[in-house]
Amino acid sequence: MTLSVFLQHCLTGISLGGAYALIAIGYTMVYGILRLINFAHGDIFMMAGYFMIFAMVSFPWYVAIPLVLIATVLLGVFIERAAYKPLRNAPRMSIMISAIGVSYLLQNLATYLFTALPRGYPTIPILKKIFQIGPLSASLVTFITPVLTLALVYLLVFLINHSKVGMAMRAVSRDFETAQLMGIKINRVITITFAIGSLLAAVGSILYFTDRMAVFPFSGALPGLKCFVAAVLGGIGSIPGAMVGGFILGLGETALVALGYSTFSDAFTFVLLILMLLIRPTGLFGEKVTDKV
Amino acid sequence: MENNAYLKITDLSVSYGGIHAVKGISLEVPKGKIVTLIGSNGAGKSTTLRTIAGVVKPKAGSIQFDGKEICGKSPDDIVSMGITLVPEGRRVFGNLTVLENLKIGAYVHNDRLDKYLDDIYELFPRLKEREWQLAGTLSGGEQQMLAVGRALMSRPKLIMMDEPSLGLAPLIVKDIFDIIKTINAEGITVLLIEQNANMALKTADWGYVMETGVITMEGTGADLLANESVKEAYLGKRKED
Numbered sequence: 001m002t003l004s005v006f007l008q009h010c011l012t013g014i015s016l017g018g019a020y021a022l023i024a025i026g027y028t029m030v031y032g033i034l035r036l037i038n039f040a041h042g043d044i045f046m047m048a049g050y051f052m053i054f055a056m057v058s059f060p061w062y063v064a065i066p067l068v069l070i071a072t073v074l075l076g077v078f079i080e081r082a083a084y085k086p087l088r089n090a091p092r093m094s095i096m097i098s099a100i101g102v103s104y105l106l107q108n109l110a111t112y113l114f115t116a117l118p119r120g121y122p123t124i125p126i127l128k129k130i131f132q133i134g135p136l137s138a139s140l141v142t143f144i145t146p147v148l149t150l151a152l153v154y155l156l157v158f159l160i161n162h163s164k165v166g167m168a169m170r171a172v173s174r175d176f177e178t179a180q181l182m183g184i185k186i187n188r189v190i191t192i193t194f195a196i197g198s199l200l201a202a203v204g205s206i207l208y209f210t211d212r213m214a215v216f217p218f219s220g221a222l223p224g225l226k227c228f229v230a231a232v233l234g235g236i237g238s239i240p241g242a243m244v245g246g247f248i249l250g251l252g253e254t255a256l257v258a259l260g261y262s263t264f265s266d267a268f269t270f271v272l273l274i275l276m277l278l279i280r281p282t283g284l285f286g287e288k289v290t291d292k293v
Numbered sequence: 294m295e296n297n298a299y300l301k302i303t304d305l306s307v308s309y310g311g312i313h314a315v316k317g318i319s320l321e322v323p324k325g326k327i328v329t330l331i332g333s334n335g336a337g338k339s340t341t342l343r344t345i346a347g348v349v350k351p352k353a354g355s356i357q358f359d360g361k362e363i364c365g366k367s368p369d370d371i372v373s374m375g376i377t378l379v380p381e382g383r384r385v386f387g388n389l390t391v392l393e394n395l396k397i398g399a400y401v402h403n404d405r406l407d408k409y410l411d412d413i414y415e416l417f418p419r420l421k422e423r424e425w426q427l428a429g430t431l432s433g434g435e436q437q438m439l440a441v442g443r444a445l446m447s448r449p450k451l452i453m454m455d456e457p458s459l460g461l462a463p464l465i466v467k468d469i470f471d472i473i474k475t476i477n478a479e480g481i482t483v484l485l486i487e488q489n490a491n492m493a494l495k496t497a498d499w500g501y502v503m504e505t506g507v508i509t510m511e512g513t514g515a516d517l518l519a520n521e522s523v524k525e526a527y528l529g530k531r532k533e534d
């Protein structure tokens with residue numbers, strides 16, 4: 001393998017990892033606040049794929065992208081309101097089961113509405129433009145993904161550490177009732193959390209599907225599971241952790257494909273998960289105590 | 294007591310599922326006074342305060358503050374009206390710094406906080422020294438100071454404190470009670486729950502005794518201190534035969 005081929009694979013891996021990272025953040029943020037594994041998150045990502053297909057039918061890409069972002073945020077927030085909020089005081093297991101239900105609902109709804117056949121993902125011309133940097137050549141989306149991911153994570157971490165709403169998020173994630181006693185409207189904070197998670201999933205879906213070129217109702221299932229693993233690897237609840245987890249998975253998977261072991265690339269994710277849970281259950285950046293007081 | 298009740302609770306009942314924790318209590322807190330609520334474990338004292346703060350919804354009854362019904366209002370509305378609760382067990386946000394904990398106490402306000410922070414630091418100089426430390430790393434006494442400081446940041450008219458002396462060394466307990474008097478002297482009305490009945494009744498203008506969800510006795514702090522059954526039940530003194 002020459003150096004330039006090696007670098008080319010690295011680039012592909014980092015790019016895939018960036019898309020994973022964006023989705024993984026949604027899992028980690030929702031878990032941080034509600035201690036809920038939002039099983040529907042991967043399917044929200046899939047729906048964002050369909051939204052793009054339909055938006056691009058009638059609009060140019062620069063109108064379609066904002067529309068898709070908005071629609072995905074609305075979907076995520078609506079799911080929270082309809083399926084999780086009524087269970088706020090229920091045992092945690094009930095809300096998990098509700099999340100699994102929403103996941104199946106979205107998959108079946110998509111099958112019903114759009115059929116199970118894969119649909120071609122529209123081409124966003126500028127993302128597909130081939131660029132050449134030194135010996136590396138790839139479409140713009142491959143270069144953009146990691147940069148955009150880093151920028152969004154930086155922005156998000158900054159928001160959480162330095163803004164009033166970010167402070168409220170950290171407080172709510174620690175202690176619901178005391179946060180309420182401070183005058184924080186916890187439902188609003190939870191809505192914002194779902195909005196951010198869904199927004200990043202929508203961005204991730206545009207970057208991911210532009211490279212994959214087709215969407216079908218189960219498109220979100222495996223990537224969703226992988227991104228959940230990425231969040232666990234990084235330490236669920238930690239945003240930088242989710243990002244690092246995403247990059248590790250993206251690079252690892254691409255490396256296996258490059259070495260000719262592509263059949264094992266999905267298994268790799270889960271082997272990594274098992275190893276992590278055995279060696280360091282709190283993940284790379286996880287808090288020591290994850291349980292709620 | 295009847296005329297100038299600032300906080301007036303009438304026939305308040307609260308239950309958690311099947312557990313009837315508060316069974317139709319009535320009590321009043323006059324403006325500018327310190328009122329204490331004492332009682333054994335599980336009597337329903339914390340439940341009463343959490344209901345006033347709006348985090349628990351009552352089954353029946355009314356809670357009036359400054360002549361306005363607050364029953365059924367959301368916790369953030371109640372904080373905005375000037376009622377704040379220092380919760381049982383301090384409950385500082387351990388993942389936030391001391392400064393952030395204080396700022397979050399003023400969450401319902403949107404103006405500059407420097408002046409109010411200075412006031413808190415004047416009251417608790419220790420907090421100023423530890424401004425950048427995570428609240429989870431503070432000692433128990435410091436956490437209690439922070440919990441009180443955080444509540445004061447909301448600029449309350451009525452501050453409710455749930456067992457502020459719990460688990461603290463006698464010297465610090467004395468500090469806490471001094472602070473309660475200072476806060477009260479600045480015009481803030483105080484509703485205090487205490488296990489330390491002796492100190493609480495000495496500090497309070499008026500006291501209520503609560504047992505298994507009902508109020509069984511009330512009177513001035515001094516009267517209750519002198520009462521035989523209060524002595525026996527809460528002050529650890531045996532009735533002399």
Ligand SMILES: Nc1ncnc2c1ncn2[C@@H]1O[C@H](COP(=O)(O)OP(=O)(O)OP(=O)(O)O)[C@@H](O)[C@H]1O
Binds near residue numbers: 314334336337338381
């Ligand atoms: N969240 C809850 N769910 C169910 N029952 C509760 C809950 N909180 C309190 N209780 C019950 O309500 C009753 C009153 O509890 P509360 O905490 O108000 O007592 P307390 O007087 O503050 O006691 P302590 O002095 O021990 O703090 C108890 O029987 C308690 O078990």
Ligand SMILES: [Mg+2]
Binds near residue numbers: 338339340455
């Ligand atoms: Mg209590």
